[in-house]
Amino acid sequence: MVREAKEEEQKISVMQTNTDGYESLLLQNQLCFPLYAAAKEVVRLYKPFLDEIGLTYTQYIAMMVLWESRSMSVKELGERLYLDSGTLTPLLKKMETQGIVSRRRSAQDERSVLVSVTEKGDALRERALSVPAQMKNCIPLTSEEVNTLYHLLYRVLHAEG
């Protein structure tokens, strides 16, 4: 009886785990999956460090762009970060509430909203300084490997739809 059950199970198993002709659909054969999973993993690794300075990952990359340029439109910021207004508007409103950026309509073009770093946002830059080095310690790659990965990722990023 047990034997019978096992055979039945085996039969189902063979029928059901056959991948002949479906190798291309195995998760292990996808490039997209490690990309998707590694990106999430890295954001997860950032979290403890970013928690300390009160930023989410998306806020962090937005601040990096703003720290560099001081002030830019939502449109420009979206182009830099590959994010649209549907994501940025609520994000920037939160950051404005936190007092680290200010938002105002451009006088030249009232359609445009200029985002600027406030003094409080500037102060945060000092505290963020240690984050990149701490992150590097979490990623077990040599400088050369990081460089290779970086350039391959940018090639994927510039792929045409």
Next chain:
Amino acid sequence: MVREAKEEEQKISVMQTNTDGYESLLLQNQLCFPLYAAAKEVVRLYKPFLDEIGLTYTQYIAMMVLWESRSMSVKELGERLYLDSGTLTPLLKKMETQGIVSRRRSAQDERSVLVSVTEKGDALRERALSVPAQMKNCIPLTSEEVNTLYHLLYRVLHAEG
């Protein structure tokens, strides 16, 4: 005068876009950013193909694992996909509503929920077959580059927190 203006501009520029000491916080010096952005880009590239078979990206990778194994617990699925029950439970419920998977409590261990592919889910596998090749056409990398990228990403993925 032009010279003066230029100097003033330069001075402002230095004041406002000065990155001395902050180079590590430039977006262009982060590995995380192209990783994060490329992952989103690839999911975006998948969308038209997945729309045709009625799956989201997350549903697609879940189905890939299930097509291979036919049936597994939510826990196992989560380990494969790096997702927790907070993400999987609603996702699998939707897929159950769509009729492509079934969910039932394990008889051996009532804590565990077994997810299985239905006939309808199987039929979908045929239609999904063309997706991987279509995606490869969207990614402008050679096989060797894909291979390099793949392995580097898995090394990042296995980084310890």
Next chain:
DNA sequence: CTACAAAAGATTGCTTACAATATAATTGTA
């Protein structure tokens, strides 16, 4: 100059994603 197209943000709705917590079942242990 007007009407219409285009651009920039904002809003809405839907789908992840994850932390924190809750619940129920199982296991380990005194």
Next chain:
DNA sequence: TACAATTATATTGTAAGCAATCTTTTGTAG
């Protein structure tokens, strides 16, 4: 055998992320 700890899933709350749509402003063709 109680009962504490662990495990598996579900739930709740919050933050992205994106498509679709709306509003306001700007640009432009006629």
